[in-house]
Amino acid sequence: MTTTHQPTTPFDMGGIGHSVRRKEDDRFIQGAGRYLDDIQLPGMLHMAILRSPIAHGRILSIDASEAEAMDGVVAVVTGEMLAAHDLAWMPTLSGDTQAVLATDKVRYQGQEVAAVIATDPYIARDAVSAIFVDYEELPAITSPQQALEEGAVLIRDEKEGQTDNVAYTWEAGDREATDEAFAKADLVVTLDTHYPRSHPAPLETCGVVADVDPATGEATIYLTSQAPHAHRTLFAIVAGLPEEKIRIISPDIGGGFGNKVPIYPGYVVATAASLLIGKPVKWVESRSENLISTGFARDFHMHGELALTADGKILGLRASILSDQGAFYADAQPTRFRAGLFHICTGSYDFGAAHVAAKGAFTNKAPGGVAYRCSFRVTEASYLIERLVQNAAYELGMDPAEFRMKNFIRPEQFPYLSPTGFVYDSGDYHTALRKAMEMIDYEGWRRRQREPHPEGKLIGIGIASFTEVVGAGNSRTYDIAGLKMIDSAELRIHPTGKAILKLGVKSQGQGHETTFAQIVAEELGIPFSDVKVQEGDTDNTPYGLGTYASRSTPVAGAATAVVARQIREKARRLAAHLLEASPDDLEWEPGRFFVKGVPDKGVTIQEIAFAAYTDFPEDMEAGLEGVHYYDPPNMTYPFGSYIVVVEVDPEDGTWKVLDMVAVDDCGVRINPMIVEGQITGGLTEGFAKANMQWITFDENGNCIGSNFLDYLVPTAWETPRFRLGETVTPSPHHPIGAKGVGESATVGSPAAYVNAVIDALWSKGVRNIDMPVLPHRVWGALNGVEVAP
Amino acid sequence: MEVTVTVNGVEYRRETEPRRLLVDFIRTDLGLTGTHIGCDTTSCGACTVLLDGVPVKSCTMFAVQANGHELTTVEGLRRDGELSPVQAAFKEHHGLQCGFCTPGMMLVATALLGANPDPTEDEVRWALSGNICRCTGYANIVKAIQSAAATMHEGVRA
Ligand code: FES
Numbered sequence: 001m002t003t004t005h006q007p008t009t010p011f012d013m014g015g016i017g018h019s020v021r022r023k024e025d026d027r028f029i030q031g032a033g034r035y036l037d038d039i040q041l042p043g044m045l046h047m048a049i050l051r052s053p054i055a056h057g058r059i060l061s062i063d064a065s066e067a068e069a070m071d072g073v074v075a076v077v078t079g080e081m082l083a084a085h086d087l088a089w090m091p092t093l094s095g096d097t098q099a100v101l102a103t104d105k106v107r108y109q110g111q112e113v114a115a116v117i118a119t120d121p122y123i124a125r126d127a128v129s130a131i132f133v134d135y136e137e138l139p140a141i142t143s144p145q146q147a148l149e150e151g152a153v154l155i156r157d158e159k160e161g162q163t164d165n166v167a168y169t170w171e172a173g174d175r176e177a178t179d180e181a182f183a184k185a186d187l188v189v190t191l192d193t194h195y196p197r198s199h200p201a202p203l204e205t206c207g208v209v210a211d212v213d214p215a216t217g218e219a220t221i222y223l224t225s226q227a228p229h230a231h232r233t234l235f236a237i238v239a240g241l242p243e244e245k246i247r248i249i250s251p252d253i254g255g256g257f258g259n260k261v262p263i264y265p266g267y268v269v270a271t272a273a274s275l276l277i278g279k280p281v282k283w284v285e286s287r288s289e290n291l292i293s294t295g296f297a298r299d300f301h302m303h304g305e306l307a308l309t310a311d312g313k314i315l316g317l318r319a320s321i322l323s324d325q326g327a328f329y330a331d332a333q334p335t336r337f338r339a340g341l342f343h344i345c346t347g348s349y350d351f352g353a354a355h356v357a358a359k360g361a362f363t364n365k366a367p368g369g370v371a372y373r374c375s376f377r378v379t380e381a382s383y384l385i386e387r388l389v390q391n392a393a394y395e396l397g398m399d400p401a402e403f404r405m406k407n408f409i410r411p412e413q414f415p416y417l418s419p420t421g422f423v424y425d426s427g428d429y430h431t432a433l434r435k436a437m438e439m440i441d442y443e444g445w446r447r448r449q450r451e452p453h454p455e456g457k458l459i460g461i462g463i464a465s466f467t468e469v470v471g472a473g474n475s476r477t478y479d480i481a482g483l484k485m486i487d488s489a490e491l492r493i494h495p496t497g498k499a500i501l502k503l504g505v506k507s508q509g510q511g512h513e514t515t516f517a518q519i520v521a522e523e524l525g526i527p528f529s530d531v532k533v534q535e536g537d538t539d540n541t542p543y544g545l546g547t548y549a550s551r552s553t554p555v556a557g558a559a560t561a562v563v564a565r566q567i568r569e570k571a572r573r574l575a576a577h578l579l580e581a582s583p584d585d586l587e588w589e590p591g592r593f594f595v596k597g598v599p600d601k602g603v604t605i606q607e608i609a610f611a612a613y614t615d616f617p618e619d620m621e622a623g624l625e626g627v628h629y630y631d632p633p634n635m636t637y638p639f640g641s642y643i644v645v646v647e648v649d650p651e652d653g654t655w656k657v658l659d660m661v662a663v664d665d666c667g668v669r670i671n672p673m674i675v676e677g678q679i680t681g682g683l684t685e686g687f688a689k690a691n692m693q694w695i696t697f698d699e700n701g702n703c704i705g706s707n708f709l710d711y712l713v714p715t716a717w718e719t720p721r722f723r724l725g726e727t728v729t730p731s732p733h734h735p736i737g738a739k740g741v742g743e744s745a746t747v748g749s750p751a752a753y754v755n756a757v758i759d760a761l762w763s764k765g766v767r768n769i770d771m772p773v774l775p776h777r778v779w780g781a782l783n784g785v786e787v788a789p
Numbered sequence: 790m791e792v793t794v795t796v797n798g799v800e801y802r803r804e805t806e807p808r809r810l811l812v813d814f815i816r817t818d819l820g821l822t823g824t825h826i827g828c829d830t831t832s833c834g835a836c837t838v839l840l841d842g843v844p845v846k847s848c849t850m851f852a853v854q855a856n857g858h859e860l861t862t863v864e865g866l867r868r869d870g871e872l873s874p875v876q877a878a879f880k881e882h883h884g885l886q887c888g889f890c891t892p893g894m895m896l897v898a899t900a901l902l903g904a905n906p907d908p909t910e911d912e913v914r915w916a917l918s919g920n921i922c923r924c925t926g927y928a929n930i931v932k933a934i935q936s937a938a939a940t941m942h943e944g945v946r947a
């Protein structure tokens with residue numbers, strides 16, 4: 001562990017560790033970003049979708065005659081029409097099938113029932129309201145508990161062999177060893193909590209412009225896609241189109257956070273419509289459509305138990321999960337892991353045994369289960385263990401910081417094999433927590449907490465010391481729909497020493513055009529401003545699984561470093577030729593090879609690049625370029641300690657953040673400014689979930705949270721101020737020691753906020769309040785009153 | 790109906806349906822796609838433009854209501870080939886990530902600094918409270934706006 005990484009290149013070169021300003025910003029600040037909805041093609045038609053107003057019902061009839069007769073309407077598409085082309089159902093990312101347009105039943109409010117293609121988006125929407133559908137309503141199932149009740153109506157009656165509402169069952173860890181640990185415990189602490197349904201809600205919604213050329217059959221599909229290559233392959237499989245005829249172009253993306261990983265029905269319908277009509281078709285969902293139908297996140301009902309010794313050591317963890325999957329099992333996650341990577345729930349602590357049992361249920365809600373700023377359910381895992389640990393400390397009469405220090409995995413234990421099978425690559429949890437405690441003056445706040453408050457407010461201090469697992473794969477263990485979780489980089493150095501780097505991942509605001517150019521600058525000494533980074537166009541980038549689960553830096557970043565190093569080796573041989581020296585006699589400094597001991601006798605990378613096309617040895621291939629596919633040897637394990645101080649008003653149940661510090665260790669930081677930007681954004685999302693942001697349903701399955709009036713996201717006004725700190729524990733297996741950071745704060749912070757509120761209320765007997773910790777829930781908990789959700 | 794508006798100093802005369810939203814008029818009819826759409830409930834501010842210098846949500850006005858008025862969109866922030874102090878500060882202080890909220894944020898900031906050249910942090914945050922950003926957590930947006938205010942002071946003094 002060090003405190004910061006010292007750059008080895010000059011600032012203007014912009015290698016690792018420099019907070020150079022972002023290259024992509026020039027277009028964004030001038031309104032010249034090109035997002036999906038900005039695309040206009042000649043003859044383009046517009047699509048709008050008719051959605052189910054009810055949560056569960058049989059479709060008796062669809063009458064589209066009035067819509068079809070409207071001026072400007074080109075076609076009305078129904079499920080039956082798609083069925084004729086075998087397109088009414090599509091596979092999900094978890095091996096289930098999902099209706100593209102409903103044929104038999106609707107299974108959630110907002111489900112796609114029909115689509116209108118028209119010459120103008122206003123007309124398309126008019127026509128949608130002129131389609132009449134007759135439903136026979138069925139009882140709505142609005143919770144997984146209800147779904148599993150005896151005699152519950154079968155949601156997936158179309159699915160062969162499905163006789164109940166169970167979507168999956170899964171387990172990890174060692175049940176017997178865990179039972180033994182619990183048998184030895186002096187004390188068992190339990191927690192039941194619901195991590196509510198949430199939605200990534202990037203500010204730009206999802207959309208597509210499908211352009212199938214009737215003459216050639218070539219399909220150019222502009223898509224709000226975090227994973228354009230994987231989507232090309234899935235499109236080929238779903239639509240039966242030859243893959244070489246599909247070109248996915250993911251333009252500038254207005255935020256993704258996991259929402260733009262799945263393939264949605266609208267994409268398939270628009271593509272089918274373009275194919276059949278022979279014109280480009282655009283579909284951009286509204287915010288309501290986005291929130292009501294596309295990839296939700298979380299919705300885990302969690303039960304956790306910690307086995308403890310009287311002197312404060314953890315012996316074991318038992319967790320059981322009931323997940324609310326909605327009507328289709330569509331989690332975006334690696335194939336082998338049915339509850340994502342939830343089994344990382346032993347967190348930052350060293351103990352011998354753990355067991356996780358997970359079950360998913362079908363309900364009458366939208367499908368999804370995307371990793372919202374999260375590496376496949378690591379958020380839920382981190383939340384459960386960090387909440388349990390605090391409760392355990394109180395039950396033992398210990399300070400939660402002291403309890404954590406006592407149970408943390410120690411630095412010398414890395415690499416550490418966790419009881420559920422992860423191999424943590426590196427960590428120094430004690431130092432991170434100590435630093436956070438110093439930054440916030442932990443002892444000082446504990447003193448202030450004990451003093452009587454002049455206005456009767458309650459002070460609470462909450463800690464979360466999270467560990468993440470990010471950067472999937474390796475390919476042996478991790479695949480999505482069979483596609484191994486590798487990623488790649490192709491780097492070409494032009495004769496004048498400028499370069500283009502092509503990647504299979506796709507930025508949605510993370511700053512790839514800058515960060516990845518900085519890796520090239522570090523490895524080759526080419527100024528970052530001379531390196532163009534290209535992503536998103538499957539015809540012009542090498543294959544990759546995409547950007548989510550904090551995997552761009554761990555996987556594509558590693559690929560970039562490796563390919564740059566390969567190129568540097570060729571550059572060494574070219575330099576030897578130019579300098580008439582042996583390659584072994586050359587030394588490298590950023591941007592230049594020189595003869596050992598003779599620093600004046602050297603050539604720059606730019607001179608070498610020129611020679612690669614103008615003056616290369618006879619036995620050498622011309623050019624200076626390469627491509628590398630990186631298969632990570634292991635995941636990376638970013639960690640951190642967050643401490644929040646809140647003030648709770650017992651009169652009305654409101655709470656506000658008085659101070660928050662976040663100490664993050666994401667290994668080597670390529671661009672500290674961008675890293676801190678990611679963390680600040682993530683802390684805000686964590687606050688949102690703890691404080692206000694959730695999706696719920698009434699007993700009829702009506703979605704509450706289908707627009708920004710009900711689904712509350714914080715503005716600048718509500719967002720707390722954060723103070724950031726860092727430690728640096730480089731990943732030992734990553735070429736540049738980086739670990740990934742886009743999600744750490746969203747994963748780690750929710751427990752810190754909630755722990756702070758519970759800390760304030762513990763002495764009043766409050767043991768749990770589910771997120772979001774709304775004022776009426778706080779008030780109800782304080783007064784022992786059952787309140788509406 | 791015919792609408793005449795001046796956008797970023799250029800006069801446009803167009804036929805439009807009475808129900809056409811100003812945001813669609815700007816984005817599609819005028820081709821100025823820097824103005825974005827992020828919601829359907831007047832909540833997010835991605836569509837913010839200045840109407841006679843005052844921020845409005847262009848998703849919540851009809852194009853015909855802008856008849857005879859002057860609009861500024863993000864494309865009009867640059868003056869004499871130079872980035873405006875607000876634009877420059879957003880880049881300098883990493884006030885944007887995906888960039889989708891950025892035009893709206895910068896227009897609100899421009900109007901704020903026109904009316905209040907030296908806003909406190911709370912005043913900046915209050916001014917931004919009709920605009921949602923899902924990426925940045927706002928801290929750097931606030932910093933950028935306060936720094937733009939300082940730059941503009943220097944400009945006045947120089
Ligand atoms: S699009 Fe206008 S406020 Fe959201």
Ligand code: FES
Pocket residue numbers: 203254255509884885886887888889890891921922923924925
């Ligand atoms: S930068 Fe993405 S919404 Fe603000």
